[in-house]
Amino acid sequence: MLTRRRERRQPELLRKTPYMTNPIIEFRQVEYQISTISSQPILSGVSLRIHRGETIALLGRSGSGKTTLLKLINGLRRVSSGAVLVEDRDVREWDVIRLRRGIGYVIQETGLFPHLTVRENVCLVPHLENWPGDRISARYVEVLQSVGLSPSLYSQRYPRELSGGQRQRVGVARALAADPEILLMDEPFGALDPVTRAELQREFLALRRNLAKTVVFVTHDVREALLLGTRVVLLDAGRIIAEAAPQEFVRLGHPVAREFLAAAELTAGAPA
């Protein structure tokens, strides 16, 4: 039943039966630069295979190209050379609207539509996909509960009436509304106070276990990357310089990785 519903909604996503070993997202020798004249490419030589159910933390300093890497997945940016494949298919060959509707996208709190209520924000994609009304209502209740908000209490509120943490929960609920296979998050907890951030990170871990989505998120916080990621991908000046599971990442010898760990005081040799 669930499969049939999904098939009707996202026929392209299920056309090929994927093997568990096939990456759901793959970067092949990706180059990205804004213009051919500028000397420094934003991304170069990027190859990365992301498998179903993984949570990839894209870690890097400002300007390392991590957000660009994320936006190449849902076609907000286009590669200069190389290729990005989603579900074994080049992003350039996808109908970009269909591709994006099958990918949840969460950005910092500013991404909610200020003129729409919480319910209208959350139900936007199901609405655009012409889901029947009762199914939209059921889904609204489901996703709002999954991010820990009361569906009835918040339905008529506007984003300006919410706290930063509540806005971010609504943002996650909106991204999950159409039940996408892939979730992209651009510094999802970046604008929150430390306490709220820790709370949302814990909830995100629980949510991830329940939903079994493929998640790619961008962060400059090494603690967040180690806590939430099943794999940490470290970017520096447009290149992937290291990738490792969290428990291995802390033992990496790469100087940039050491810098990150030292700054977060996560190593023995870190300055006091």
Place this chain on the structure above:
Amino acid sequence: MNAWQFLLTHRPEVLAATREHLILVLVSMAVATAIAVPLGMLIVGHPRLRAIALAAASVLQTIPSLAMFGFLIPLPFIGGIGAHTAIVALVLYALLPILRNTYVGLTSVDAAILEAAEGMGMTDEQILFRVRLPLASSVIMAGIRTAAVITIGVATIAAAIGAGGLGTFIFRGVAMVNDAVILAGAVPAAILALLADSLLGLLERRLRVD
């Protein structure tokens, strides 16, 4: 005879002129909005058309109003004596504030919101109608408000080409060197302008988000 006595004794005529005036303004504003808002939406994605449209609307705005009415009289179809010529002139004046505010409103929507909309898989058309336009509505309404106040003022000059309205009293008063008659036209015009300004201002605030 003072202005108040004149108003009382000529009440039916003043009311009729006010109604004429209001119709001139309403028709002109409706036409100007129907042209300028879609044009503003169109020029967002067309830089060359944008330069031409905004320059043309600015030039129109600089033509002195009495001269504008004069220029239009000899033109075939749209010209001549009467209300329709006046409406053409009033529409031309009202274009710029509405066009400019529509363009500014649509282009000043937060880039993060637009990127979220795009990233969610909204088409360009859906982004325009469901995101940009609602978020620009108060700025567009501010343009309509400015245009309405201008139009109510300029419409008094329409009487010079036989379009009627409150300007009739003003021109008659000037000819008669009679302040009371001038005021019988000027005061209701001022009241209309103030009313339009506050009512549309209310609407503008109501449309404002966050």
